[in-house]
Amino acid sequence: MENLFNLFVRNVFIDNMVFAYFLGMCSYLAVSKTLKTSLGLGIAVIFVITVTVPVNWLLENYLLKAGALKWLGPAFAGYDLSFLSFLLFIAVIAAMVQLIEMVIEKFSPALYHALGIFLPLIAVNCAILGASLFMQEREYATIGEAAVYAFGSGFGWALAIVLLAAIREKTRYSDIPAPLKGLGISFILTGLLAIAFMGFMGIKI
Amino acid sequence: MTSKNWKLLTNPLNDENPITVQVLGICSALAVTVQLKPALVMALSVTVVIALSNLIIASVRNTIPPRIRIIVQLVVIATLVILVDQVLKAFVYDVSKKLSVFVGLIITNCIIMGRLEAFAMVNKPWESFLDGIGNGFGYGMILVIVAFFRELLGSGSLLGYQVIPESLYAFGYKDNGMMILPPMALITVGIIIWVQRSRNRKLIEK
16 A cells, blocks of 8 residues: 555656656647646546556556467467557557547536547647556556556646646746747746756655 | 748748647657767657658548548557567667657657648648658757757767767866756757747747
8 A cells, every 4th residue: 555655656756747758748838828728638637547557557468468368378378469559559548538538428518528628639648658658668567556657647747737837827927038938938947847846856765 | 842842841940840839749859869869760760650651641631531530540650650669679779778668659749640630631642741751850850959969968978979078077077967867858948949939030929
């Protein structure tokens, strides 16, 4: 239990998706203009990441990895389908996003309207695919660990976008050199935030 | 080469640069730029994938039902990326290890989806191919500039060869370890945008 909590904290603060790996930067910069929309996108990302990573974990461990097909019988033990992982992971993500969209629309129209166009856009958010690929690279032992890792990464991403949106709302009235306005200053702000987050690296977990 | 086709190749280098103007494909641009060599490999891989996927999608654009076009595009891109990944693993294994997940992330690199949606779906194959090459180069150019400064100032070398002479170190010059860390990639890109927009005033945001 303690282990899982450490994993969560680690993925929110130390291995933060945005500040340590630059994943999902496109939507991070494009949608962080106002606090409200960025909060909506953040929640949608947490949601989709927490659903897709465990599903991909199952695929990886019972279908793709070298020797993963053992459960079908000894004749299948030699197969290694890991070259197919990109294709299957992205297919799972695209399908999951579609499915989640339909489920939310049916059961919670309010949430559906709040998330709006962000849900379909998430299929091409690299943070989602990145989370699955890191899951593959780091070889988490159980599905529980994979799920906690996914929730932590999603939460870290949401935290990052909300932080930047809050700062950008404040800087709207600041006197920034014209060529640096908008995109340029957002990059530098993110860089400064990332430096601040590096302070967490010293923590031993 | 007509002037229109020439524009397709050169526009993405400055006025419509994928990274600094269209804000596409930033994740990988930042993560692989600690050294020049992975950056060059990445730039080349992305150019190949974007040019070929543009060509393929433009050739079959009239037969794709609009409702499922995203899945079709993703399948084409993912297949090309698997090919690139296997080639990299076979010929430059050390670089492929260094790029780790970022080769796979070419699939969700928004430059590729963006160009497919905005250009290849409505243009002929040859023009789309040129547009792909141009955008690949525009992306690669920023990658190489960022990687150049980060490797030079961060480790005093270029492409793995030391370029800052030992005598300078003897005088007390030190490599700036900060340049190797992730935050400086963001700040370097920020400065590139600043320089570009001061020279090209029509890009300034209101």
